Amino acid sequence: MIERIPIALTGYQDAAATPGSDVDTAAWRIISSPADCEAADEAIIPCTTRQPDVARKLLTECQPSDLLRVTGYLTLPGTADGGIRLDVDSVEILWEPPLQEQPPDHPTEDHSDRDRAIQALAEALTGLPCTTTAGEPPDVRINIGPIGLHGLDIGNCHSIDVTTTHTDQLTSAVTAMLATLGSLPPQAGTGLNALSPADIAGFFDDLDLTELTELTGDADASRPEHGVIGPRTWDDLLGNSPGAATDDNDR
Template identity: 65%
Template sequence: MMERIPLALTGYLDTAAVPGDAVGTASWRLISSPADCTAEEEAVIPCTTSRPNLAHLLLTECQPSDLLRVSGSLTLPDTADGRIRLDVDTVDVMWEAPLQEQPPEDPADDHSDRDRAIQALAEALTGLAYEAAAGEQPDIRINIGPVGVHGLDVAHCHSIDVTTANTHKLADAVDAMLATLNSLPPQAGTSLDPLTIAELTDYFDELDLTELTREVLDATRPEDRVAVTRALDDLFGDIPVTGIDDSDQ
């Protein structure tokens, strides 16, 4: 059984914190430098937290070299090759390191479409997660998020727990979608085929607007003919129609 020891520790953030396996968690390393210790006596302590507010602080507001005061439970391994870990419950920023210069953002580097795609997929998978059969508990976790996650991308990371049965359904649906996509002809763009354009051009060139107008008016009630004629003139231009003089139009 692993032993847990209450511990408070002050040290410098070694590298930027990273999101944990679950939503609202984070992991980082703290360099512990007690007073009067030498460089060889410094210790690097792996830290983790499952408190969402602390994870957000570490991921979005803290940077390497910040001096932190943390407290929690130090977990000692029960085997010689195991790892120690400090499960953190509180974090206080004692000193903030000077802001590191950030590379200028590329104005063309717009991730809005990517983020909308992640959100849409997360919502769809969340709906799948709530379709668990009675008595069946989720036992598979699906993590989705941007490639190369940094602090600003944490809000676009999602973890969805689903059952084995629903995972099989999801796999079958993806296989069916890929089969459908592979059966479609290659997309050469959105432009119309030249043959189609030529056919449409020939069709409209062959239209007799005078005859077309006459057929429309013949099917129109007498009291509506003047209004319909004006509408046709607005659409096609002034088309002479036998039986209706300019005074009637």
């Protein structure tokens, strides 16, 4: 006798559903990815249904990469070389990708930074150090995935179940982070480049005090009859500065 085990699974639809051999039946596969599992631990489960409403939904509404919640009975093989099959009684679409596949002429892009960021965010949310009430069941699902999803991006999709307590604590943490970022001085815009203490010390180290004394020590050099020899000499040494120019009317 073939054993039938009641089960509920969440997974991504692997490929488009196909009509079964009988009327109002359908067959498809889902990729089951339990929380915290590695890619090598994912399982592809073949599914069938004899429920007319479920079959129509799979054939007309569901598409590859949809996140599905299916319930039914897992049928174990009667022989060692047989295969398992999930006979589905109900299906719920939990999340639909914004785009099933890229256009044919879409250029190949490097999404390694994006994929790394998604993975890091998923790990951070999965490892939330939050305190929960004993026995509080998860009641909020956070789905993370890339925009423009196609078949190769299924491995970058994550579904994380958290409790209301987790959600409230996460909201408080994000609000505090935004408040901290908002209190920091703006980083963009134009302005003067700040000099470090080392830059300022280096500037004065380059000055020749003996030369300065020789240039400014002669009182006759600053008299009107000698014109603008003093200021120009300073400009030659230190560089031109606004307001240092003198015309003939100022003599």
